[in-house]
Each structure stands twice: as C-alpha cells, then as structure tokens.
Amino acid sequence: AQTVTQSQPEMSVQEAETVTLSCTYDTSESDYYLFWYKQPPSRQMILVIRQEAYKQQNATENRFSVNFQKAAKSFSLKISDSQLGDAAMYFCAYRALYGGATNKLIFGTGTLLAVQP
C-alpha cells in the first residue's frame, strides 16, 4: 500500500525568506501524481502544485517549486520570498494512475508553517 510521510510537524520562516517542506512516499508504481495542498485556518484546501512522476523536470508555480527525486521517493516543496499569507498547514498527497483506486488521494500528516513578520 502507498504511504506518504511528512516528518516536519511544524516549521517557521521569516517573511521574505525561503523555506523547504519535506515529503517522502512509498509506492511500487512507476507512474503516479504528487500534489502539495495548502489548508489555511479557514480550512479551504487549496491546490498549490502538482508533479507527474514521468516528468523529470521539477514543477514550478510562481514562488512555489518542488524538488522531485523519484529514485529517493522524495517530493519537497520550496516556498521562496515567504509571505504572511503562506501561513497554513501544508499537505503532501499521492495519487495512483492505474488500478481501481485512481481518484483516491493519500495524504501525509501535514506540516504547519508559521511565517514570522
């Protein structure tokens, strides 16, 4: 069974600085998708970025980028120029591509990010 692990329960960053959130996963599949979601205190889960496993190029969305290491099964999120609005719980999620469980997201336990002014 696939699992997702986020080993940092809490992180803190100064405004305008860069922070990296870690995520590792376990799967025997070769094709899959990985996502980072952000859940602010309002609780609306927001998709931050996605990565297709077959793509070697790391995904980037404005200030958010990932470091995808397929062999190491690692998928970290880098937030550059951190802003106060980035403060939230961040979840890493795995989605299989094949088999009956394709639209089931498997989440990590989350990392609570605080941004200090």
Add this chain to the structure above:
Amino acid sequence: KAGVTQTPRYLIKTRGQQVTLSCSPISGHRSVSWYQQTPGQGLQFLFEYFSETQRNKGNFPGRFSGRQFSNSRSEMNVSTLELGDSALYLCASSLNRDTVPYEQYFGPGTRLTVT
C-alpha cells in the same frame, strides 16, 4: 466558475442520530470524492463517485454511505452517529478520473460535531 460548495457548513448532532451532507462539484466535473479530517487520523479517503456510481471506497464502516445524482451533486450519509464521527468532512471534485487533468478541488468542508 463557482468552486465546490458544501452544505451545511456546521452541524451538531446527537449520538445515534443520522446526518446527510451535501456537495456540489465545480460545473462540468464528474467525479466527487469525500474525505474525513480529524486531528488524530488526519485526512482519510471515504469514497469516490463518478457517473452516479461508487468507484472506490475507503476503510470505513457501513454506516458511512453516499450517492451521486445525475447532475454530479453528491450526498454522504452517516447513520447511528458515534462520538468518533466528529470531524471535518471534505468533498473534492475533479473533471475526470482516468484521464488528465487529475487535480482535485476541495470544498470548504462541513464541520460535524457529535455530542
């Protein structure tokens, strides 16, 4: 385009009662998935509906059920509520399930409190 909507936003029920939660996906989205979020267990997949058919089910007891209507709106029902059912219930919609794009978009959730 309107996002995923969930009603009600908050619910307080008594042990033993049943509850129905509703989810309206983004227009054009055909897949609806439900997740339970608790401080102890985190985010857990409940089930997925696509074209009015349950395609996938998580490891939850039979008290948890759902359905999807022809307009893709979905409801989930929990019967014989237990204290442990207190949670934030999140609904997510996606355009497809077997072809790109695969992104799921979440609603604001329904906070269920069982007393």
